[in-house]
Amino acid sequence: MPMKEKMSDSLLRYIDAGRPLIYINHFDFETVDRMLAEAFPKATIAEYCDADGWVDFKTKQPHGSTPYTLPEFLMLFNNDQLYQDRKEYLVVLKEIHDSIGDKQVYSLLQSIARRKFMRGDSKGYNVTVLIVDSKLVIPPELEKLITMVELRPPQEEEIRELLNGIASENLLTIDDDSMTELVMAFSGLSVFEIKQIANLALATDGEISRHSKKLILSEKKQAIQKSGLLELIEPGELEIGGLENLKEYLQNNKAVFNNPGIAASHGIDMPAGVMIVGMPGCGKSLTAKCIAKEFGVPLLRLDIGRLMGKYVGESEENLRKAIRVAEATTPCILWIDEIEKAFAGLGSGGEVTTRLFGQFLTWMQEKKSAIYVVATANDISNLPPEFLRRGRFDEIFQVRFPNIKEREAIFKIQLEKRNGKRLPDGVDPHALAAMLKDQDNYSGADIESIVKEAMKRAFVDGQRKVTQQDLQEIIRNTKSSYQSQKEKLDKMLEKLNSLGVKPASR
Incomplete structure (x- = not known):
């Protein structure tokens, strides 16, 4: 089912259930507007944004000649007259992350929520506030009142429909082979981003074809750099000496990873990833770079330390954002170096680390996108067993000192x-x-x-x-x-021997 229908269903369900405040954390306002207009044709939709104030939802022109502040705008929907109105109102607030923490603003939102909760007795008060913002900012006072709705990127069929529509408007066609490659390349991007890149391809090359993939990758690189949470690694000219078992395994996975449609038709799932554990200086990091080069996809390095924030929930939101950026870069390799250090706080009072660990595990278990996770570690003996079980990684290899x-x-x-x-x-x-x-x-x-x-x-x-x-x-x-470092490394070797992990070398 197309993305917008799924989101419309979620919104309808939450609004019918009386949820007063709904938060859509996304920048693609055009897609959100289109979805709201289609899903709620009979509702009165009032829009406010910090930049332009109260604007007409359809034309985006200022509403009237008198400017309204956000509190003044909210007061229009926090009054007794609406009890008898019996109309359905959607109050859309865009990019208000700098204002939502103001006491008057969140107090008015609390008041609107209370009126909504009481609508069984109020006979007609039907106001729902939708906050659409590229930045997730939720004051503690509103946490229990807000419902999050996720705007997922378009699925394969929707991307095909979108690209065919753009091509048709420009009297062009896209051949089947190019379309298959373009759908994979555009995977993870929003409707807005796909349109922007497609138009850039038309302006640059006069067509949308498999040759547009370099342009798509270039745009994705910008998103990675702007996020500040992931590092894009350029593998360069690399070669590994030895590790023949690991090389053979990766070659087999490459065949599946680079041909997901054909593999799926044969009942083969997309590879999840691999963990490489062993002695320092023996090629673990080099292997991660070589995998990206061999697979022909971008290599993203995730440093868990970069995710740590100083506010409650900030670290978890940073991980969600990093995953969204990675999914927008698919197909790609996501490399987590020295993963045992990243989750060193587990079981020792590190509540944030524990939450991040659980969040990351859930994502790995449920992910459907073409992201091949490569985790490298010197010592995994202290990692929780649920991290090492089948389903997280397809295989775990140990790298020893070279023969x-x-x-x-x-x-x-x-x-x-x-x-x-x-x-x-x-x-x-x-x-x-x-x-x-x-x-x-x-x-x-x-x-x-x-x-x-x-x-x-x-x-x-x-x-x-x-x-x-x-x-x-x-x-x-x-x-x-x-x-x-004999004493330290002997202990690591002893632990490595006790794990019974498949050797990377023959």
Whole structure:
């Protein structure tokens, strides 16, 4: 069922139940107006916004020559005359987040709500206040009186209908293959945003086609940057040495993730995500970046610490906003780094963290959007078991210190990356990997550091190319990170062994 019908049904149900104050937290006022006009054709709709005051709902022109303040406007609907009126009034308040905390304003809203609650005795008072605002601000005095209604983004069929309508208006058609790709690319955006981007595509390219996807992604990047809650990561040129089990698993998931319609026709669900746990410096973060590059979708990093606010409910609202931004960027990878630190407050009095954790779990369990969640962690032994059960993540992999074959691959990748995509003359990655003893547990980050230091020394010594001897000398004089943190990392290894998690390496 189309989005606007669902929302209309919710509004009708709440209004019939006598809910006095309804809050729609969204910026797409055009869609809300259209939905209200269609759902309530017989109601008298009065509109007020902080910028223009009282305006005509249909024309948006000022109502009369005398300006009204918000309290004066609300007083018109908080009076005894409406008891005998028997008309249905919808009072639409837009962008009043700077005014709603004023005592006179919220007191008048409380009074309207009380009159509505008493309408069984009042014989005719039928006023419902709808607050439509891009920013969610609810004074404590109104919390129990307000009902939230969510404006969901358009579904697949509605996006198709919208794009076909725009194309038809411009005497164009969109072929089936392009339409399929465009529907996925526009997924998560509002009607307003889809129209704006489609019109920009027409102005830029003279058409709406699969080539418009870059433009759509560019617009989505702006939304990410403006939110301030998610970080857009550019993966760049990346390659992983080893982790063959994980690579094979991700290749299988890529086939499903990039072809959701075909996969669904075969009864296959959209992949939920993967958790990668293990030793620091062994490629967990690199893997998250490589997944985004391989899948060909944006990589968004969520830092739970950024969500924490100083007001009651602010942190939870920030998480809802971050999820909305991610869903508007679909398909995408949502990366949560060091997730065990994010939820460290669980069970120790961290009420906000506990609420965020529950909210995030619910979203992961119920999400239908094309968001592939990648969580990385050094230690998951203290995470609650419900976070690790099937349904949250499709699989959990453990990343250990690289074996000799993987060390050789990492040396090769790091050397070629810094030498025009070819090995320096006379350098043998296998011999270098063999110099690193298994018991010393050199990480991928350690190997990268060795290569960088050897190349720097060769440059300082006459700007020459790095040699096998340079690398061997650095290895002999370099301790692994494990050796300097042996006690701490041994405990992590012991916990990792006890988890029975699938290894990422073969």
